[in-house]
Amino acid sequence: MIELYAIAxxxxxxxxxxxxxxxxxxxxxxxxxxxAADEGETTEEALWRHxxxxxxxxxxxxxxxxxxxxxxxDEQAAADAVAERRGELLAALEHVRGAVELSLRVRARxxxxxxxxxxxxxxxxxxxxxxxxxxHELLRAAYLVDRDAVERFSEEVARxxxxxxxxxxxxTGPWPPYSFSQR
Amino acid sequence: xxxxILHLPPDLDLFASERPRLDNALTRRIGAxxxxxxxxxxxxxxxxxxxxxxxxxxxALRRIDAGGLTPEQEERLGQTFLELSRRMDELKSEFGLDxxxxxxxxxxxxxxx
Numbered sequence: 001m002i003e004l005y006a007i008a009x010x011x012x013x014x015x016x017x018x019x020x021x022x023x024x025x026x027x028x029x030x031x032x033x034x035x036a037a038d039e040g041e042t043t044e045e046a047l048w049r050h051x052x053x054x055x056x057x058x059x060x061x062x063x064x065x066x067x068x069x070x071x072x073x074d075e076q077a078a079a080d081a082v083a084e085r086r087g088e089l090l091a092a093l094e095h096v097r098g099a100v101e102l103s104l105r106v107r108a109r110x111x112x113x114x115x116x117x118x119x120x121x122x123x124x125x126x127x128x129x130x131x132x133x134x135x136h137e138l139l140r141a142a143y144l145v146d147r148d149a150v151e152r153f154s155e156e157v158a159r160x161x162x163x164x165x166x167x168x169x170x171x172t173g174p175w176p177p178y179s180f181s182q183r
Numbered sequence: 184x185x186x187x188i189l190h191l192p193p194d195l196d197l198f199a200s201e202r203p204r205l206d207n208a209l210t211r212r213i214g215a216x217x218x219x220x221x222x223x224x225x226x227x228x229x230x231x232x233x234x235x236x237x238x239x240x241x242x243a244l245r246r247i248d249a250g251g252l253t254p255e256q257e258e259r260l261g262q263t264f265l266e267l268s269r270r271m272d273e274l275k276s277e278f279g280l281d282x283x284x285x286x287x288x289x290x291x292x293x294x295x296x
Contacts, residue, residue: 102189109194154189161192168192 001036002078004070005053006063006176007089008032016056019049024078029089031078032057036071054176062097064089065176092181099125099144100174102153106139107132107168114139115164123153128179138167142179150174 005021010030015021023030034053054065072078082089102124106114117139121127124143132138145153150173157171 107192150189157190161190165193168194169190170188170192171190172188 001071002033002074003036003050004031004033004066004072004078005050006032006057006065007082007093008057008061008063009093013060016053016059018056019053021053021057022075024075024082026079026082027086029082029086029093031075031082032063033072033075033078058100058174058176062093062099063176064092064096064181065178095126096144096177096180098148099146099177100150101177101179102143102145102150102171102173103175104139104141104143104157105137105170107137107170108166109136110166111135112138112166115160115167117141119156119160120153123149123156126180144177144180145173147174 005019008023008030010023010025010028012023012030015023015032019034021032021034023032054063057063058065072081104120115138117129120143124145126144127141129139129141132140143153154171157169161167161169
């Protein structure tokens with residue numbers, strides 16, 4: 001069995017020396033995978049490891065993160081899986097090219113409305129904005145932001161915070177583009 | 184993974200659980216006496232573990248929702264999360280931390296979209 005970590009373009013930069021990573025090519029794309037741990041060995045360390053590997057890969061390439069626990073019989077199965085969804089994967093990779101995901105949450109002491117987000121949206125390539133899950137949470141959002149615009153985006157969030165002292169804005173990232181990998 | 188925080192709100196309490204309490208976590212983290220320092224570090228580590236645990240849980244739940252898992256896999260993931268929770272509890276009691284201590288930091292991160 002092999003474990004899938006991410007889908008990326010092929011050829012790409014050399015793979016990091018981690019988890020016996022291998023690129024299984026399929027017509028301009030590659031499934032980045034490694035040998036699966038033994039069945040029944042889903043441990044805390046394994047979960048950690050998965051995220052660490054995806055993030056290491058993310059450092060120097062565009063990728064679509066694959067969820068933890070995605071296993072296939074062998075490399076041929078991986079190549080087939082990629083070939084089957086080639087168009088979709090290429091489109092999604094193009095969409096996240098050179099970008100990372102940033103997560104923004106806005107909370108407030110009293111129920112109210114989320115701040116004007118126009119400035120943030122204009123710095124992002126795409127966004128998923130959802131209402132909060134309780135009356136104090138005004139917004140849960142993910143923004144797809146160019147790597148070199150992350151700093152500007154953070155500054156804009158800081159500005160928004162200053163302009164809205166009654167709110168609490170929390171920005172985290174960069175994350176693999178979890179929210180933008182399905183097109 | 185604290186370097187994942189790009190912007191921290193001045194009013195962090197809003198991201199803690201509803202119970203208003205909490206001395207300043209940053210102060211605590213750089214507290215002068217070694218015991219405090221060690222505790223601060225433990226807190227940092229636990230927060231990261233908790234973040235990742237929640238991240239993984241959410242991904243796994245999405246997969247279960249999407250019908251992408253066999254019953255055996257669902258069972259195994261369930262077991263894993265139980266195991267993780269138990270381990271977290273052990274660590275917390277070892278370092279004398281309660282959920283509130285962790286919530287300050289992990290509240291926000293745990294809810295990454």
